Amino acid sequence: MKIIDTANHAVAYAAKLARVEVVSAYPITPQTQIIEEISRLIDEGIMDCEYIPVESEHSAQAALIGASATGVRVFSATSSHGLAYMHELLHWAAAVRLPIVMVNVNRAMGPGWNIWCDHQDAIAARDTGWIQLYCASHQECVDTLIQAFRIAEDHRVIMPVMVNYDAFVLSHTYMKVEFPEQETVDLFLPELDPMWKLDLDNPMTHGSVIYPDDYEEVRFSMQQAHGNARKVISEAAAEYRVIVGNYHGDLTEEFMTEDAEHIIVAMGSIASEAKMAVKQLREEGLACGVVRIRSYRPFPVEELQRVMRGKRTLVVIDRDCSFGLEGALFSDVKAASYGHSDARAYNLITGLGGRDITYGLLAGAVRAAVEGKAETVRWPALRLNEHHLASKRGVEAAWQGRQKRSAS
């Protein structure tokens, strides 16, 4: 079936194709359309599923944990503050080892209130143990969501998966999406076979107190699961390609990297601008390529080591900032390629809070880096407008006034 719709509606339909049995969700822009659509599908009898309209995202994740622990396939969607609000339970879901799948529509964190895209929300949830996948097109959102259940439920993994895609750029724009038939999806995604559940015939206690003597082994098993997930993500992509026909890359998607001397690394839809920039730069004689990170956790270490070998320049685009250091993706890519590449590394922190980034801007920034004219970490779209300066002056004047008053 082919439709033209938003990524949000398409993903709701993908959740139906995945035969999700319990959905718990709380509204937050720009994710809300997903859960609206799912509740409509259920209400009209199109989707056979329990819908729990919880009173917060913390409760949304708690309900998913409860339902998943009882042995059914579960799904939710959130964004930004919602993801932050459930942060405690992201840790819980991963450590108690449940194959929960959730969409996070990447949105900036407040204040000030900003509903537009950046990756700060998901980056802040990086070290919870969740597998994080990032999409760059409507079709990839649908295909990745279906794959996410396969990855999460694989007994070599059993880890929650967060499917990320960009606010508005993907969530609210209308594009063509093709859905596989239900039988095709069933072939790819077998019925959930839970590794553990709340079992009346074999009562076990889960998540009780664990002393230092045993805790570290549990955390190590989570790290092993992520190690296994690298293989499982690639397998899922390959098998999906055979059964359904679509393919968007394994842990990474590479674009013109083979003969490239300069590599741009990006995540999400901004990679499309990066590809455009590469085309322009190649016309100008610069051999550039793009590595798009599809799986941020587990991180594609080997892929980056292979790609970066012998390259001259690395430019990493971050739609986030690890304040006090640099872009989080930049740190990760440098760490992964350490000892495998002599490329000079540059970071572009940009596209925050939905700031529009053109391929021309990226091309200019990459050219500057290649020519050695750029600082290591740059915010290339930064512009201090008159109203930024005016509010800065206003704060300073008020501060000085207060100091004067307290001095007198």
Next chain:
Amino acid sequence: MRLKDLPEEELFLQGSAACQGCPGSMALRVAFKALGRNTLLVVIASCISVLQSPFPVSALDLPVLNMAFASGGAVASGISAAVRRLKKRGVFTEEPTVLVWAGDGGTYDIGIQALSGAAERNTNFIYVCYNNEAYSNTGTQRSGATPYAAWTTNTVSGKQEWRKDVAQIMVAHNVPYVATASLAYPMDFYQKMQKAKSIPGTKYIEILAPCPPAWKFPSEATVQVSRLAVQSGLWLLYECENGHTHYTSGTARLIEGRSSAKPVEEYLRMQGRFRHLFSPEKDEKRVGEIQERISGIVESLKFTAKMREHIMDLEIMPRP
């Protein structure tokens, strides 16, 4: 049915890590007997998280999911929804009872939102709050359930506020069943748990849990302190079915005038957490305030009961 007629099977096993005289484990033992094996248990961060014993052993012979502090009502919503699915698929022949067990911190304070949400959705589960009137697990700090004038580590001269009443907040949620219970009246508690099991929708049961280390009384006196709380009229035993409240056991006897209320001072004097009310000299003001408040509530309940009888006698409305 009497205490000796309770099922012999123990689902709360020996060898737990509970303190001597722990009210939590006593309550769990009775609750498990009432609900039986077909129960899925959620334990919210509390002393029960610890006293079930650390990995790799457990004193709880049921499937148990330990969960984060603020999540009780919500995790039950998830389990309850999944149970419905599995029943539809024929995995369960008899639907298991979903039981959430939380302390007063996890109920009155950090967990009230999730509990309220689950109750508003009339989630099919039993929520038990074992109320020891403080954060005992972290070494006794005040909670929304800590009574007026009680010592805790962060109310060293006595709490300045009166406690809130979550059971009544649950009544205001229009859930099908709300009840309070006491360790000194185990059959009353047992019957309320059994009734809760038979009713679909949200059931809230709160049991007063006098905690020897936090309240500072000898560990053999847990039941005695529990009984005095009821006999003084400080802790009311009742059940509210579909909005109709009736008082039970020791509280019913008080209200019907079959027994007279003991002075609250007797209850307060048993506990080190109220010692500053009596030493070096009696704090007449605060003890008086507590007594006045309790007497006021008991008298108003007596009056309401009499009025109801009177109205019934007038036969202007049908008897229930």
